[in-house]
Amino acid sequence: MPEEYTTYKPEWIDKEKQTDSKFASFVMTGITKSNEELRRATDATRSARPPKMTIDDYVEGVLNGDRMKLSRAITMVESNAPKHYTMAQDIVQRLLPYTGRAIRVGITGVPGAGKSTIIEALGTKLCQAGHKVAVLAVDPSSSVTGGAILGDKTRMEQLAKEPNAFIRPSPAGGTLGGVTRKSRETMLLAEAAGYDIILVETVGVGQSETTVRSMVDFFLVVVLTGAGDDLQGVKKGVIELADAILVNKADGDNLQKALLTRADYEQILHYLMPATEGWTTKAYTCSAYTGEGIQEIWDVVLQYIDQMKRTGQLDKRRAAQNLTWLQEMTQDYLMNLFLQDEAVSAARDSVEAQVRAGTLAPTKALSLIAEALDKRFKGE
Secondary structure, X not given: OOOOEEXXXXXXXXXXXXXXXXXXXXXXXXXXXXXXXXXXXXXXXXXXXXXXXXXXXXXXXXXOOOHHHHHHHHHHHHXXXXXXXXXXXXXXXXXXXXXXXXXXXXXXXXXXXXXXXXXXXXXXXXXXXXXXXXXXXXXXXXXXXXXXXXXXXXXXXXXXXXXXXXXXXXXXXXXXXXXXXXXXXHHHHHHHOOOOEEEEEOOOOOOOOOHHHHHOOEEEEEEOOOOOOHHHHHOOOOHHHOOEEEEOOOOHHHHHHXXXXXXXXXXXXXXXXXXXXXXXXEEXXXXXOOOOOHHHHXXXXXXXXXXXXXXXXXXXXXXXXXXXXXXXXXXXXXXXXXXXXXXXXXXXXXXHHHHHHOOOOHHHHHHHHHHHHHHHHHOO
């Protein structure tokens, strides 16, 4: 039924001379539904949730490249709810045979280095060349509220328009290392969905944020001009683990500075052990803004992957990464058991009050907690 309306003209309009519809506005009919009808309509809208999915639904959806079901599977894996843990692990196990065929590239660097811009330029170029690209972007979480903006997808406007691109922002959740605790599982799900290139963007990191190295094939460190003296690059940490150093923003008036910075890093790299056996780490320049140097750095990645496959280093590295993954999960599991133990919890409550009051040294407090755990294991 069409809405009823009347035509209204201001009083100051000369209605005899002004006979067209100029200045006219429509006054719509008001709401005629009762409050109860409006409440029921609102409740129906709020209760409209996606149907629950089984493990088979998740697995079939991911293997068919269903982006919605892939997103929901990642959400399930990232969940910290105990009720989701078993189902998430079953999903990953079922999809495991369909993983391992993608090129995994980790991209890290200081805040403001242009990581997102580089990924957008590189990802767009790869999608247009026929590849399927998944971007796993990690956003820092607030230490106060625990929330995260998750704005990387908004910044990668051009890449987000590509039908062969999948961008998944995730909160770091307080995890150190520049990635999330579930980044490895997320990467496997994306591979099972058919994405042949995985780009993992870390949060803006410092020299000790190196966890991403243990989950990717190629590790790219993005740097800026004038970010520190020569000793800054020699310091142990993220630089010595890089398979390539990329000096971004090499355009305009900054081009000469970028070339000098590249030369400085080339000199510094001579004093560091190679991050990968048989591979020489070098420094390169690019401009994510103009696209200059983007193809060159991707050619370096392909050359690296080809060499790693021929020498068998790729399989060895991935096997070592899986073992590291197991060890980290074992540590997390044992730590949770330790913290949830009743005897340990009671001992912690007792000693923490004394530590806060300054009457008990933290070292002595630790020994008391350890004694409580030891008695628990011995059944005393």
